Amino acid sequence: MSAPAPTSDVVGPDPSPGGPVPLIAPRDGTPAPVATAQALAEVVTRFAAGSGPVAIDAERASGYRYSQRAYLVQLRRAGSGTALIDPLPFDDLASLDAAVADTEWVLHAASQDLPCLADLGLRPRRLFDTELAARLAGFERVGLAALTEALLGFSLEKHHSAADWSTRPLPESWLTYAALDVELLVDLRDVLAGELERQGKQRWAAEEFAALVAWGSQPPKVRPEPWRRTSGIHRVRGTRAQARVRALWYARDEIAARRDSAPGRVLPDSAIVAAAELDPRDERALLALPGFNGRSVRRLARIWLDALHAARELPDDALPVSPVVDGPPPPHRWAERDPVAAARLARCREVVIRTAAANVLPPENLITPDSIRRLAWTPPDEISEESVAATLRGFGARAWQVALLVAELTIALRDP
Template identity: 80%
Template structure:
């Protein structure tokens, strides 16, 4: 933590003289996943009768499956215990959502799980994000295992975090791991809430959590031209070569969606880039390129060649064009394009860095870096505390952030060049 930061207090059980205690099994044992409507109805009744916050987590199969759906949902509540739910055989979990609608939901890194929970009909009205709370409180290590060890004196194993949770049946050790992710989540929430209260940041956290709830309630945004995110595309020069990337990306995506497989398991990004650069015309040449050596990839050689040929046949008018630039240019170009704006950005960044350090916050949690760039590139015509606040509020800044920043940012913007 920064030298000037107040050291977070350890709340909860003190670690034993021999060090933190390994947490190896849930206190009521590892439950079997619920799979039937009757089992779900019983869990709904238990959680409706429970008290206090509800701890939630979800396991996906990132890197294995095409979708980001949840393949296991874990919940725990006082008076209800822990349940594991297999959502695959169940239509949705809206009945559970209704049962816990009025409770505060406790998640760790909520932005990762809210979309897949929403697919199942689970949408929080109030939440507490333990990772975000730890960031606001100034902790350097904000992973669930690190926080549980530091604040509660227990260690968690995280060796199944990258497992293929879509596989069935799930091994007993995986189920234990999943249950332990919610075992102490409410206790961790209480420890972090006490720390935020001690530092005078509890209202800041409340605003951040409310913003997360609003974000989670919105439908996911579809990214324009997703093929442009192919790793290594910066090496591909020319519109025709970019058309080859686009054509192969969509061919791969269609196969991945049909198989419900992660696109990178169908064909690595590096293979798409290599083919786009060389533009092979025959199978023999294609299969000599990096990434095309696997048996499943070779079986699809005709598909890849057809995609390349499709790009080859496109008229010039159908080739990719650079997307319109939204917002300011990359900061490294500012000094050349607009030295005055570059100086404004430097002053604004200095303000953010200084205030973040004074309050033991990561600068990116004090204000989104993109908001600072946009403000510095295009400040309001009349620079005042009111106009700067209005601009930042339009970018999504919360009131606690404005209270800390606006006066100093206004002064930085108004400073003569």
């Protein structure tokens, strides 16, 4: 399976001779946020009566709040207009989900919003992801503002993207920004769908979108030992010091959850690492460390010292143990541990890079790097196109990805 050779030319409206037109206000004005049962019922009726795809976006308070819940949901549909919904007063938005269940949902970077939408009972049955579509079509810049400017000739301001959306009341300028995020999303979808069709990639996109829908319908996975993702933990040597990271991480997490505050605002990762390395035993030594000089951090000094003391008192058999690695070692160690596998990986990577370039899409969208590493480290016992295809499918590769890669990967896996 292969697509017609794509080109760098993009089908879409010609840009304005004077440059992109700033989009500063929704065409129908900025609606007031929906925050009552009656107002929500009216929106449900309106969107059920609309036509065509529905554009959906959500705003979170990442970096400010502990939870990743949505603090604003934006929708737009032909015949329905735009709605901004404040989800805080409602148990869920299941009634809205039912109203638009049968239509295609258009999102940008859907994987970012699907979990928080699912928490509200909003789960697409069909979707179109404009960011993913742009990647498959070979665009280098796939942000919403960049695509809207390149394909539709309008410029979007993104200066509120990192705002604290848990703020109440939300400023009018923020609401306008939020409404504009869905203003042209369906128009963008239509241009990108045309480009995918022109390149012969519409089936690829359909498989990717279906995989996103399936992923979004699953409960989120609980990450084991989340403290190991502390930034800078690679500098912490020894299991006793790692126990200090673990103790401080969980102490911080408990406070952050109770306050509904982002953990990094309670205590920076850099402070956890510094304390784990130096193991201060009194308040003076603790507060002398980087990251412990803020007033709110100082007020919690006793909690941090107690966590460090608890880690100090742990018996050896309660210290962290190296996690069981599910998969191959880091690639930089392959040449030493298994030179034959390292050579296989190099050949397989070359296949991916060459095939991605020929089809004008990022290598990571052609196949996940982890899938190639696993395939190269532990290839099938009997290498054939059938066994390689089955292995790739077992890693979650879609049919279009397998079809593009299986023949050359089979050759690459065999000894040269």
